[in-house]
Amino acid sequence: MELTGAQILLESLRREGVEVVFGFPGGAVIDIYDQLPHYPLRHVLVRHEQGAIHAADGYARATGKVGVCLVTSGPGATNTVTGIATAYMDSVPVVIITGQVPTPLIGNDAFQEVDIVGITRSCTKHNYLVKDVRDLARVIKEAFYLASTGRPGPVLIDLPKDVQTQLTEYKYPKTIKMRSYNPTYAPNPKQVAKVAEVLRKAKKPIIYAGGGVIASEASDDLAWLARALDIPVTATLMALGCFPADDPRWLGMLGMHGTYAANMAISHADLILAIGSRFDDRVTGKISEFAKNAKIVHIDIDPTSIQKNVAVHIPVVADCKSFLTALRDILEPALATEPAAPHEAWITKVSDWKVEKPLSYAQDATTIKPQFVVETISKLTKGEAVITTEVGQNQMWAAQFYAFTRPRSFISSGGLGTMGFGFPAAIGAQMAFPDRLVIDVAGDGSIQMCIQELATAVCYDLPVKIVILNNGYLGMVRQWQELFYKKNYCATCLDVAPDFVKLAEAYGAAGFRVTDPAKVESTLAEAFALPRPVIVDVVVDREENVAPMVPAGKSITEMILV
Numbered sequence: 071m072e073l074t075g076a077q078i079l080l081e082s083l084r085r086e087g088v089e090v091v092f093g094f095p096g097g098a099v100i101d102i103y104d105q106l107p108h109y110p111l112r113h114v115l116v117r118h119e120q121g122a123i124h125a126a127d128g129y130a131r132a133t134g135k136v137g138v139c140l141v142t143s144g145p146g147a148t149n150t151v152t153g154i155a156t157a158y159m160d161s162v163p164v165v166i167i168t169g170q171v172p173t174p175l176i177g178n179d180a181f182q183e184v185d186i187v188g189i190t191r192s193c194t195k196h197n198y199l200v201k202d203v204r205d206l207a208r209v210i211k212e213a214f215y216l217a218s219t220g221r222p223g224p225v226l227i228d229l230p231k232d233v234q235t236q237l238t239e240y241k242y243p244k245t246i247k248m249r250s251y252n253p254t255y256a257p258n259p260k261q262v263a264k265v266a267e268v269l270r271k272a273k274k275p276i277i278y279a280g281g282g283v284i285a286s287e288a289s290d291d292l293a294w295l296a297r298a299l300d301i302p303v304t305a306t307l308m309a310l311g312c313f314p315a316d317d318p319r320w321l322g323m324l325g326m327h328g329t330y331a332a333n334m335a336i337s338h339a340d341l342i343l344a345i346g347s348r349f350d351d352r353v354t355g356k357i358s359e360f361a362k363n364a365k366i367v368h369i370d371i372d373p374t375s376i377q378k379n380v381a382v383h384i385p386v387v388a389d390c391k392s393f394l395t396a397l398r399d400i401l402e403p404a405l406a407t408e409p410a411a412p413h414e415a416w417i418t419k420v421s422d423w424k425v426e427k428p429l430s431y432a433q434d435a436t437t438i439k440p441q442f443v444v445e446t447i448s449k450l451t452k453g454e455a456v457i458t459t460e461v462g463q464n465q466m467w468a469a470q471f472y473a474f475t476r477p478r479s480f481i482s483s484g485g486l487g488t489m490g491f492g493f494p495a496a497i498g499a500q501m502a503f504p505d506r507l508v509i510d511v512a513g514d515g516s517i518q519m520c521i522q523e524l525a526t527a528v529c530y531d532l533p534v535k536i537v538i539l540n541n542g543y544l545g546m547v548r549q550w551q552e553l554f555y556k557k558n559y560c561a562t563c564l565d566v567a568p569d570f571v572k573l574a575e576a577y578g579a580a581g582f583r584v585t586d587p588a589k590v591e592s593t594l595a596e597a598f599a600l601p602r603p604v605i606v607d608v609v610v611d612r613e614e615n616v617a618p619m620v621p622a623g624k625s626i627t628e629m630i631l632v
């Protein structure tokens with residue numbers, strides 16, 4: 071059967087199992103929108119293309135499926151670039167479809183023309199400009215395959231307007247043939263055996279889990295390993311939720327704003343099992359001082375991330391799930407005959423660090439501490455909500471003080487640190503799970519970057535909650551200015567701010583304000599119970615800092631603790 075390019079696109083999305091498309095129309099995609107009502111796809115009309123890409127990203131992080139976003143050429147396409155880079159840095163599978171000017175006009179500075187393929191070359195896993203409608207079905211099949219396999223990431227398809235209207239015979243390929251792309255899932259058995267051996271011998275082992283554990287759905291396997299061999303677990307921002315916070319082996323996040331216990335434990339370990347993590351500079355601090363006495367085992371699906379930042383003793387190219395399954399196959403029978411020696415002395419040491427310098431704050435009767443707000447959210451939701459965050463102090467407090475119980479429940483821009491991410495990402499997560507409680511923990515600065523999506527939330531009856539930790543500052547930058555720039559608060563005071571309660575109401579959402587610590591819990595509970603979008607504007611201590619903090623370039627043992 072002959073179909074137009076627009077029909078091929080939509081039919082192929084259907085065949086890929088896509089249920090939701092986040093988008094914003096324009097002249098260069100109007101043919102696609104013209105056909106959209108004929109396909110069983112839910113389209114969410116956002117208010118800004120940055121909202122579309124972050125929502126697709128949030129949907130992908132919450133579900134593990136590929137998120138899809140559709141925008142027009144020129145400014146529509148460029149408005150997605152921040153979101154594409156956000157997804158790329160955090161290895162999130164999204165497919166971005168951009169309209170393009172007709173092929174004869176490409177390169178002519180035509181109206182609303184940009185070279186989006188060129189612009190996004192360095193922040194996509196792959197991208198395509200489709201000049202011939204006969205290539206389209208194959209390109210879409212490849213795009214979904216590339217986005218979701220190996221190390222996941224964003225893939226962009228740029229589709230010129232004339233290609234959308236051309237007709238061709240439609241045949242959706244069943245298989246993919248890409249000679250140069252063969253991700254390795256299964257680990258080398260010899261390497262796994264070596265890992266089993268060093269793990270059993272280690273006296274002071276630690277698991278350092280990264281986002282790959284969540285991406286490969288390996289959280290249960292990780293928990294089995296930690297418990298079977300009695301190993302403490304720390305994780306990156308991206309991996310929060312991969313190990314339950316109530317397990318005694320849980321140390322909290324490591325790195326720049328990690329816990330004292332996690333940073334001390336990784337610095338004193340004799341064996342680090344780094345799994346699905348990439349030794350980001352926010353984690354390692356001064357690299358020459360990082361884990362000097364440890365043997366390092368690194369499991370990653372992306373061979374290029376191994377040996378990139380630190381020297382690794384046992385490299386394993388595999389996805390986390392396959393690796394942990396293979397390791398369990400070796401360890402389980404071995405443990406049946408010879409149980410693992412518990413790491414009593416090591417666990418005691420680690421527990422002492424936890425008790426010595428826990429995450430803490432002092433809530434008094436007058437000024438609300440932001441940490442108290444996050445702890446109250448955690449308590450009210452029993453650690454089971456989907457928490458998205460903006461970027462800054464709010465993000466770090468959410469990471470530190472919310473006790474996550476399951477994977478895919480913490481959704482935050484880790485690698486790029488994108489202010490404005492959290493709210494549209496929450497919309498994406500809420501689209502995927504209409505019945506779950508989805509809360510964006512926000513700063514008063516960040517929330518203003520994509521606040522227009524409140525209209526989207528209201529329009530689609532998405533009961534997303536926004537809790538603003540309102541300190542009247544671009545708090546994290548102010549914190550740096552306080553600590554390292556002699557309190558020169560240049561350009562970080564948000565003197566003029568909207569009345570967030572009225573703003574919520576203006577959009578048709580509900581708004582609350584809290585200034586009294588005694589009212590925090592009841593107000594949040596009331597807000598969470600409302601079946602509609604809500605902003606809770608919590609006026610918090612203006613100059614509270616995130617601690618611990620490792621100053622940039624220092625070793626992670628050199629933490630500022632207050």
Ligand SMILES: Cc1ncc(C[n+]2csc(CCOP(=O)(O)OP(=O)(O)O)c2C)c(N)n1
Pocket residue numbers: 460461462463464465487488489490512513514515516517539541543544545546547
């Ligand atoms: C798009 C973008 N611009 C600038 C920054 C730099 N930045 C990092 S944190 C931060 C302050 C965030 O302020 P706010 O949202 O009020 O949160 P707070 O730190 O006060 O919780 C800024 C400006 C960024 N991360 N992203």
